[in-house]
Amino acid sequence: TVVNQALNIEQPLTVPALADDFGIDALLKSEQGPGFLTSLLYYFGVLTLGDRDPFGERQFTIPNLVVRKLYVERMREALLPGFFPLRERDEAAKLFHGTGELGPLCDFIEARLLKVFDNRDLRWSNELVVKTLFLVALFNDAAYIMDSETSIDRGYGDLSLIIRPDMRKYQLLDHLLEFKHLRWEELGAKNAEMRELSREELRQLPPVTRKLSEAETQLAEYRETMERVYGEKLRLQTHAVVCIGLERLAW
Structure with missing residues (x-):
């Protein structure tokens, strides 16, 4: 979706030209292409013009953190409708923020978020x-x-959570996460076999071990730089996570 793509810094939204027909008929049309929606978001001020890509198309990015929050909240509403999923998310996130414990968070993501994907999505997984x-x-x-x-x-770094200066007095930790992805076929086994493996058995698979090692090496380098920048106030926890086939997580 356009919302998903807008959050992708590596591959910004692009359109050949801005749409300018926003009459009643166009707005009421049930199906609109990404170019129309991107143009509409730009005119509303929730996307900003960037550079041109190698093909000369206009690139669009999220202008600031306030607007970025709106995109994330829109995705959260779509993926986690209802009170109980949001409460589960809050509990798992709070535990992670304060202790760095990944288990409940990854259990939640496997059960609630990865389940929204089906086999057709696997070719786009990364x-x-x-x-x-x-x-x-x-x-x-x-x-x-x-x-x-x-x-x-x-x-x-893939995802960083740095405590705001006015929040450092609370029981929070800084976090840096590095993600790797594997397709089922890269493990040399069928999907059904993987579903039956325990978390520890997944970690022991050579392709998973290699990916975790790559991520941990990157994180060690990033830690040195961040400790140099932030000094003693940094309470950094680093986390290497491998996702297998948009279904299982290992760390």
Whole structure:
């Protein structure tokens, strides 16, 4: 969807040209292409013009953190309708924010968020999808400065949660997450076999072990830079997460 794509920093929304027909008939039409919706969001001020891509098409980005929050909240409403899913999310996120405990959070994401995908979505699955789901699950801009694809020296951390200065007196931790993705076929086994494995058995699979090691190496480098920038006030927890086939998580 346009909302999902707008959150993708790596591949900004693009359209060949801005639409300008926003009459009643056009607005009431049940099906509109991404170009129309992108143009409408631009004229409403919730997208801003960026550079042109290699094909000369206009790129659009989210203008600021306030508007970005609206996109995340819209996704959360779509993925987690109702009181009880939101309460589950709040409990898992609060535990993670304060302790760094990933278990309940990953259980929640597997049960509530990854379940919305079906087999047709697997060909589009990648780290971006996983990162977006964690952003939706963890979003708390009252306590954190949250950023995806955080520029760290010469690299980019997938998702960072840095405590706001006025919130450092509370029981919160800074977090940096790095995500990797594997398709079922990369594990050399059928989907049904993977569903039966325990979390620990998943971690022991060589492709999963390699991906976790890659992520942990990146995180160790990022930690050095962040500790140099933030100094002693930083209470950083780093987390390497591998998603398998948009169905299972290992860390």
